Amino acid sequence: MPSQASMVKQTANSERRFVPNSAPVTPAEISPVPTPNGVPEGKLKNDESSKRRRRRKARKRRNSIGKAPRDPRDAVSPPEELESETRSPSPGIDFVGLSKPSIGTVARLEESPEKALERQAKIAGAVRTILECIGEDPNREGLLGTPDRYAKAMLFFTKGYQENIKTIVNDAVFNEGHNEFVIVKDIEVFSLCEHHLVPFTGKMHIGYIPDRDVIGISKLPRIADMFSRRLQVQERLTKDVAHAIMDILKPQGVAVVMESSHLCMVMRGVEKTSATTITSCVLGCVEKREKTRNEFFSLLGLNRR
Numbered sequence: 001m002p003s004q005a006s007m008v009k010q011t012a013n014s015e016r017r018f019v020p021n022s023a024p025v026t027p028a029e030i031s032p033v034p035t036p037n038g039v040p041e042g043k044l045k046n047d048e049s050s051k052r053r054r055r056r057k058a059r060k061r062r063n064s065i066g067k068a069p070r071d072p073r074d075a076v077s078p079p080e081e082l083e084s085e086t087r088s089p090s091p092g093i094d095f096v097g098l099s100k101p102s103i104g105t106v107a108r109l110e111e112s113p114e115k116a117l118e119r120q121a122k123i124a125g126a127v128r129t130i131l132e133c134i135g136e137d138p139n140r141e142g143l144l145g146t147p148d149r150y151a152k153a154m155l156f157f158t159k160g161y162q163e164n165i166k167t168i169v170n171d172a173v174f175n176e177g178h179n180e181f182v183i184v185k186d187i188e189v190f191s192l193c194e195h196h197l198v199p200f201t202g203k204m205h206i207g208y209i210p211d212r213d214v215i216g217i218s219k220l221p222r223i224a225d226m227f228s229r230r231l232q233v234q235e236r237l238t239k240d241v242a243h244a245i246m247d248i249l250k251p252q253g254v255a256v257v258m259e260s261s262h263l264c265m266v267m268r269g270v271e272k273t274s275a276t277t278i279t280s281c282v283l284g285c286v287e288k289r290e291k292t293r294n295e296f297f298s299l300l301g302l303n304r305r
Contacts, residue, residue: 109162123151157192160229168226169248172216179252183207183299184220193264194231202260202276204238207296208245209252209285220245234260234279242281253284255296 111119124147131138131146138147185205193200206220227240242256257280266273286292 105161109164120148120151120155123154124148127151156229157190158230160226163226163229165223165226165244165248168222169215169219172219173213173249174216175212176210176214177212178210178214179212181207181209181296181299182214182217183296184217185300187221187224189224189228189237189258189260191228191230191232191234191237193262194233196264196268197231198263198267200234200260200262200264200277202258204241204259205257205300206241206245206254207256207286207299208249208254209292211250211252213249213251215245215249234258234262234277238279238281242283246283251284253282253286253288253292255282255286255293256280257297257300257302 108119127147127150128138131143136143138144183205184207185203187204187206188201189204190199190201192198204224206224223244224241227237227244232240238256238258242254245251245256246254257278259276259278261276265271265275282293282296286296
């Protein structure tokens with residue numbers, strides 16, 4: 001006779017055997033186990049994980065506040081650091097001649113009228129030699145006066161060597177307590193490329209942020225003219241103007257942008273008639289702060305092209 005334990009086992013097996021097409025029980029059908037505070041255990045674990053993630057994010061945000069910005073120029077520098085060395089070291093302004101004094105600059109600036117005539121005659125003689133060397137006849141009617149005309153023109157093209165930046169400014173610096181951008185744009189500039197002695201022409205845009213003192217508006221184009229009326233390259237011309245304003249006015253920052261066309265690459269060489277060269281020089285707070293640079297270019301309209 002079967003024991004009671006075996007009968008119970010057979011009954012359990014028969015119950016499992018006679019459940020037709022029984023589907024497996026899914027986790028969703030299992031009622032969650034309540035915790036002492038009445039919140040299901042699974043939901044409680046999810047809430048704790050979310051809290052831990054939020055705490056980690058908060059720690060990252062707190063740590064990122066003290067980190068240096070990706071672009072070090074975006075860092076806000078104390079006033080004394082704004083005068084630190086910049087990417088374009090200042091050439092230093094010499095008030096008797098070039099920003100980088102050249103041999104003969106002071107002599108031309110201080111020469112007598114007689115010496116000036118001797119200089120002009122010397123240039124004319126060199127031009128006459130050039131005419132002979134290229135196969136022309138300097139004595140034919142159309143070229144008789146060319147050497148003298150060219151000598152006078154060349155002295156005018158390079159009259160910046162005889163100009164004094166301190167005289168140009170003429171103490172036209174005024175304390176106005178202004179501390180926002182001052183910009184003069186579309187200043188026409190004419191200069192001679194020192195590599196081929198042919199012109200490059202274009203426009204210069206000058207802006208600065210005063211440190212209380214402002215300069216007479218007309219002085220900015222005059223400073224541009226003084227440096228452009230010399231043998232130049234566009235890169236140095238842009239820096240010369242920016243550093244001159246920085247040295248004279250001591251503003252918070254300076255920005256100079258120049259756009260020009262070079263005849264040395266239009267009439268010869270690659271012969272690209274529509275090519276334009278753009279150079280810039282930014283100093284002080286304009287160099288250090290990206291937002292300030294963007295404001296300058298936005299006011300010029302350069303970043304909308």
